Amino acid sequence: EIVLTQSPATLSLSPGDRATLSCRASQSVSSHLAWYQQKPGQGPRLLIYDTSNRATGIPARFSGSGSGTDFTLTISSLEPEDFAVYYCQQCNDWPPLTFGGGTKVEIK
Amino acid sequence: VQLVQSGAEVKKPGASVIVSCKTSGYTFISYYIHWVRQAPGQGLEWMGIVNPSGGRTTYAQKFQGRVTMTRDTSTSTVYMEVNSLRSEDTAVYYCARGPTSWYGRHYFDYWGQGTLVTVSS
Numbered sequence: 001e002i003v004l005t006q007s008p009a010t011l012s013l014s015p016g017d018r019a020t021l022s023c024r025a026s027q028s029v030s031s032h033l034a035w036y037q038q039k040p041g042q043g044p045r046l047l048i049y050d051t052s053n054r055a056t057g058i059p060a061r062f063s064g065s066g067s068g069t070d071f072t073l074t075i076s077s078l079e080p081e082d083f084a085v086y087y088c089q090q091c092n093d094w095p096p097l098t099f100g101g102g103t104k105v106e107i108k
Numbered sequence: 109v110q111l112v113q114s115g116a117e118v119k120k121p122g123a124s125v126i127v128s129c130k131t132s133g134y135t136f137i138s139y140y141i142h143w144v145r146q147a148p149g150q151g152l153e154w155m156g157i158v159n160p161s162g163g164r165t166t167y168a169q170k171f172q173g174r175v176t177m178t179r180d181t182s183t184s185t186v187y188m189e190v191n192s193l194r195s196e197d198t199a200v201y202y203c204a205r206g207p208t209s210w211y212g213r214h215y216f217d218y219w220g221q222g223t224l225v226t227v228s229s
Contacts, residue, residue: 034215036152043202043219044152050213087152091214096168097142097154 002026004088006100012108019075021103023088028068032092035064035073038102039084047086048073075105083107109133111203111220118226119193127223129186129203136184137161140206142216143177143188145199153199157206157214158186193227200224 003026013019023033031051036044046055048064051071061076075082088100114128129141143155156167158177165177176189186203201223204216 032213036216043204043222044216045219046215046217049215055217089152089215094214095154095157095166097214099152099154101151 001096002029002090002093002098004090004098004100006086006088006103008103009101010104010106012106013078014108015078015080017078017108019073019078019082019105021073021075021086021105023066023071023073023100025069025071025090027093029090029092031067032090033064033066033071034089034091035062036087036089037082037084038087044087078105109205109218111205111218113201113203113220113223116224116226118228121194121227121229123193123227124189124191125193125225126187126189127201127203127225129188129220131184131186131205134205137181138208140208140210140214141177141179141186142204142206142214143175144202144204144216146202146222147196147199150199155188155201159210160184160186190225193225195227197225198227 005024007022035048038044052064063074065072085102085104087102110132112130117125119125137160142157145153158165160179179186203220205218206214
């Protein structure tokens with residue numbers, strides 16, 4: 001099973017700041033990694049797939065990069081609605097599909 | 109595209125629960141459906157996948173023997189049954205749409221609203 005480790009667990013930032021979230025895989029997942037955003041009381045929303053492709057309707061301030069075992073989600077300038085929990089997920093080697101433990105982006 | 113799940117459930121330990129996921133807005137048999145759960149305050153956990161076309165399923169090892177996923181093509185609905193419930197099964201259960209091919213990228217582009225299952229004596 002591929003283990004995804006996200007860091008940091010919590011990121012305290014202000015609106016307008018740049019957010020950099022990390023996801024590290026226990027073995028290579030090639031480029032087969034996605035990022036999701038989840039707000040309280042809601043289901044996750046797909047943001048990025050295949051490392052760097054924005055899903056439909058996702059603003060350009062969200063970008064993804066990386067390959068192999070190290071991946072990054074960057075939010076270039078935080079909007080108030082971006083404060084949420086973010087998860088990475090791999091589909092390179094499954095079952096099982098696996099998720100990271102999440103990074104909470106909170107208002108400083 | 110919509111995935112609409114059944115309502116919250118409260119069950120006693122040892123009981124079973126069935127959660128439904130009614131889909132609309134796309135061709136039901138063309139897309140795989142996954143189930144993912146989230147315990148209170150915790151992360152996301154993949155449970156398994158069902159092929160709405162042929163009904164084939166694959167479960168996470170942790171749930172094998174205790175979870176059954178089925179589908180009804182006449183109503184475009186997918187079901188998940190969890191047996192022998194224990195307190196650790198208290199979670200929000202989500203259905204989510206996957207790709208059109210088993211060999212596609214299994215990301216989840218649409219999600220149900222979630223169903224809270226509470227297991228308590």
